[in-house]
Amino acid sequence: MDCHLDIFFLEAVLNGILLAGLLALLALGLNLIFGVIDVVWICYAELVMVGMYGIHHAYKAGVPFPVAALIGIVLIALAGAALHHLVIRPVLDSAPINQLLVTGGVLFLLQAAATMAFGIDFKNLGIRLGSLGFAGMSFSWSRVITFVVALASMLALWLFLSRTYIGTAIRAIAQDRQIMPLMGVDSRRVYLITSAIGGGLAGLAAALMVLQYDIYPQIGLQFGPLIFMICVLGGLGNMLGGFIAAFIIGQFIAIGGSCMATEWGYATAFLFFMVAIFIRPQGLFAAKS
Amino acid sequence: MIRISRPALVGLALLGVLPFVIRLLFSGSEKYYLHLLIQILLWSFIYTGWSLMGRFGLTSLGHGAFTGIGAYATVLLWNFAGLTPWLGIPIGVAVAAIVALLVGYPCFRLRITGHYFALLTLALTEFVRLCIVGWRDYTGGSLGTQPKRYGDGISLYAMQFEPDRVLSYYIALALWLFGLYVWVRVDRSMDRYALDAASQDEDAAASVGIHVTRERLKVTALSAAMCALGGAVFAQYQMYIGPDTIAGLGVSLNIVFAVIAGGMWVLLGPTVGAVFTQVLSEGLRVTIQGSATLKAWFGSAAFALDTAIYGLLLVLFIIYMPRGILGTLIERRRRSDAVAARGSERTNASLAANGKRP
Numbered sequence: 001m002d003c004h005l006d007i008f009f010l011e012a013v014l015n016g017i018l019l020a021g022l023l024a025l026l027a028l029g030l031n032l033i034f035g036v037i038d039v040v041w042i043c044y045a046e047l048v049m050v051g052m053y054g055i056h057h058a059y060k061a062g063v064p065f066p067v068a069a070l071i072g073i074v075l076i077a078l079a080g081a082a083l084h085h086l087v088i089r090p091v092l093d094s095a096p097i098n099q100l101l102v103t104g105g106v107l108f109l110l111q112a113a114a115t116m117a118f119g120i121d122f123k124n125l126g127i128r129l130g131s132l133g134f135a136g137m138s139f140s141w142s143r144v145i146t147f148v149v150a151l152a153s154m155l156a157l158w159l160f161l162s163r164t165y166i167g168t169a170i171r172a173i174a175q176d177r178q179i180m181p182l183m184g185v186d187s188r189r190v191y192l193i194t195s196a197i198g199g200g201l202a203g204l205a206a207a208l209m210v211l212q213y214d215i216y217p218q219i220g221l222q223f224g225p226l227i228f229m230i231c232v233l234g235g236l237g238n239m240l241g242g243f244i245a246a247f248i249i250g251q252f253i254a255i256g257g258s259c260m261a262t263e264w265g266y267a268t269a270f271l272f273f274m275v276a277i278f279i280r281p282q283g284l285f286a287a288k289s
Numbered sequence: 290m291i292r293i294s295r296p297a298l299v300g301l302a303l304l305g306v307l308p309f310v311i312r313l314l315f316s317g318s319e320k321y322y323l324h325l326l327i328q329i330l331l332w333s334f335i336y337t338g339w340s341l342m343g344r345f346g347l348t349s350l351g352h353g354a355f356t357g358i359g360a361y362a363t364v365l366l367w368n369f370a371g372l373t374p375w376l377g378i379p380i381g382v383a384v385a386a387i388v389a390l391l392v393g394y395p396c397f398r399l400r401i402t403g404h405y406f407a408l409l410t411l412a413l414t415e416f417v418r419l420c421i422v423g424w425r426d427y428t429g430g431s432l433g434t435q436p437k438r439y440g441d442g443i444s445l446y447a448m449q450f451e452p453d454r455v456l457s458y459y460i461a462l463a464l465w466l467f468g469l470y471v472w473v474r475v476d477r478s479m480d481r482y483a484l485d486a487a488s489q490d491e492d493a494a495a496s497v498g499i500h501v502t503r504e505r506l507k508v509t510a511l512s513a514a515m516c517a518l519g520g521a522v523f524a525q526y527q528m529y530i531g532p533d534t535i536a537g538l539g540v541s542l543n544i545v546f547a548v549i550a551g552g553m554w555v556l557l558g559p560t561v562g563a564v565f566t567q568v569l570s571e572g573l574r575v576t577i578q579g580s581a582t583l584k585a586w587f588g589s590a591a592f593a594l595d596t597a598i599y600g601l602l603l604v605l606f607i608i609y610m611p612r613g614i615l616g617t618l619i620e621r622r623r624r625s626d627a628v629a630a631r632g633s634e635r636t637n638a639s640l641a642a643n644g645k646r647p
Contacts, residue, residue, distance in 0.1 A: 040404050090608045096403050097348045101549065102607040104542055108600030115593035217593075221538060225415040228408045236404060263423035270416040277409055278395035 008258065011137040016254025017247065018139065021147035022208060024246035026223065027230040028154055028239055029201030035174045035237030036194040039088055039099045043107035045224035047083075047199060050110055051076040051206030052215045053118055059125060073203035080199020081192055088195070107220070114217040122214040129211065142211035153204055154243065157197075170194055174237070226266075229273045235283025244285060249273070304462060308455045323454040325571060329563045330461035331523050332547070336559030337468040338515030339544045341475055342508050344553050346402070346488035350541045351392070351410030352516045354417035355385040357536025359517025360524035364436045365427055367447065374448035378521045385517030386510040388413075393509040397502040400491065411538065418537040433531030436524065451528050464522055465560070468515060472556055475511070480504055516544075546603050552613025561615040570595035
C-alpha cells in the first residue's frame with residue numbers, strides 16, 4: 001500500500017470523476033429500461049461492444065468519426081428495439097428471473113458472434129486526441145470529452161422525459177404498469193420506444209468508449225458487472241441514484257487503483273457494494289416506502 | 290433409506306462397465322472419450338449442486354465464486370503449505386459454505402430476492418475473481434496455476450489421479466452419484482416442502498411456522514459446499530486452475546444455463562444439461578475440424594460457433610421450453626399417461642391434455 005495525499009492522488013480522484021461520467025451514462029440506459037419495463041438486460045455491455053465494433057468498421061471504411069458515431073447509435077438503438085421485440089416480449093409474463101436469464105443467452109450469442117466476425121485481436125481506432133495539462137496534472141482529452149458528452153446526454157434525456165408527451169408517457173408507465181394502459185397509453189409502443197432509447201444510450205457510450213479503449217469481444221465482461229453494481233447500488237430503476245452511485249464507484253476504482261493494483265481497486269468497490277446493499281437493501285438512494 | 294429402481298440399477302451397471310466398452314470400441318481414442326465423460330460427470334455434480342437452491346427460486350449467479358474458492362483453496366494449500374488435499378478440500382468447502390452463509394444471511398433476512406439476489410451474487414463472483422487475479426504472487430494471476438505434481442502423478446496422499454483416466458472416471462462417477470444422493474435426500478426432506486412453500490409465498494410460509502431464513506441458509510450452504518467440492522476435484526483432475534476456467538462470471542452463467550437447458554426441477558436435469566452442452570460443443574468442434582469445407586468457411590472463427598449456437602438455444606429454451614429438455618419430456622409423458630389412464634372419458638382427457646387436472 002502506497003498512498004500519499006499528493007498531486008498524483010488528486011489526479012486519481014479527478015480521473016475517477018471522469019470515469020464516473022462514462023459509468024453513469026452506461027448505468028442510465030439500463031436503469032431506464034429497468035424502470036419502465038422491469039427487465040434487466042444482462043447483455044447491456046455486449047450491446048455496447050457491438051456498437052464499438054460497428055463504429056470501428058464504419059470509421060475504418062472511411063466514414064468521418066461523427067457520422068460513424070451516429071451510425072453506431074442508430075444501429076444499437078435498432079438492436080435494442082429488436083432485442084425487446086424478439087426476446088423480451090415473449091417472456092414478459094413469465095418469472096422475472098427468466099427475463100434476466102434470457103438476455104444472458106443473448107450475451108453468449110453476441111460475444112460469440114463478435115468473436116466469429118471480428119476475431120479475438122484487440123482493435124484500436126487510432127485516433128489520438130492528446131491530453132490536457134492542468135496544474136501539473138494531465139488528463140487525456142478523450143476522457144474529458146467523454147465526461148462532458150455523457151453529462152450533456154443525461155441532461156438531454158431528462159429534458160426528453162420531463163418535457164415531451166412520449167417522455168411523460170414513459171414516466172407514467174414506470175410508475176404504474178397496470179393503470180396506464182387503461183388511460184389509453186399503448187404500453188407496447190412505449191416499451192419499444194424505451195428499448196430503442198436504452199439501446200441508443202448504449203450506442204452513445206460505445207461511441208465514447210472507442211476513443212479510450214481497445215475493442216475485443218470480451219470487453220462487455222469487463223464493464224457489465226460494474227454497471228449492474230452501480231444500478232443496484234443506486235436502486236434499480238432510480239436514474240438519479242445510479243448517477244450518484246457511479247461517482248462513488250468511480251472513486252473506489254480510481255483511488256484503489258492508484259494506491260494498490262488495479263484489481264484491488266475493483267475488488268474493494270465490489271466489497272463496498274455488497275456491504276452497502278446489506279445496509280440499504282433497496283439501494284442507497286431508494287425512496288423509503 | 291433410498292430404494293433404487295430396476296431401470297436405475299441397469300443404468301448404473303452400464304455406467305460401471307462403460308470404460309471397458311469404450312476400450313473395446315474405440316481402442317485408439319479411448320483417452321479422449323473418457324475425458325469427455327469425466328468432464329460431463331464433474332460438471333453434472335456442480336450443476337446438481339446449483340440446482341439444489343435454483344429450484345427454489347434462489348437464482349444465484351455466485352456459484353462461480355464457490356467453485357473458485359474450492360479449487361484455489363485446495364491447490365494453494367497444497368502448493369504453499371504442503372497440506373494434503375484430503376485436508377485442503379474440506380477447508381476449501383468450509384470456506385465456501387461460510388462465505389455463502391455470510392452473503393446469504395443478510396440477503397434472506399432483508400428479503401433480497403429475484404433481480405437483486407442475482408445481481409448481488411454476481412458481484413460476489415466478480416469479487417472472488419478479482420481477488421484471485423490480484424493475489425498473483427500465489428495464484429498466478431489471470432494465467433492460472435497448477436498443483437505441484439507429486440511423484441509420478443498418481444498419488445493417494447496428494448489426491449492426484451489424472452494420468453489414469455479409468456480411475457479418474459470412477460472417481461467422477463462416485464462424485465456424481467453422491468450429488469444425486471444429496472439431491473434425493475433434499476427432495477424427500479421436510480425442508481424441501483418448507484422451501485417450496487417459501488418460494489411461492491414467503492409471508493404465508495412464515496405464518497405457518499416455517500423459519501424461512503434458516504431453511505434457505507441450510508440449502509444455500511449445502512449448495513455452495515457441493516460446488517466447492519466439485520471445483521476442487523475438477524482442479525485435481527485438470528491439474529490446472531485459471532480464474533476464468535473455474536471461477537468468474539462465465540462459470541456462473543454456464544452453471545445456470547446448463548441447468549435451465551437440462552431441467553431445473555428434475556433429478557437428472559442438470560446431468561442432461563451437462564451432456565447437452567458438452568456434446569454440443571465437442572460435436573461442433575469435431576464436425577468442423579473434420580470437414581475441410583467447413584474449416585475453410587469458418588476459419589479460426591469456428592471455435593466460437595458452439596457458444597453462438599448455445600446462446601441462441603438458451604434464448605429459445607427459456608422462451609419456449611422453460612422446464613428444460615428432461616423436464617419437458619417427463620411432463621409430456623406424464624400427460625400422455627394421464628390421457629391413457631382416463632381412457633374414453635373424453636372431457637377429462639382433454640382437460641388433462643391442457644394441463645388442468647379435474
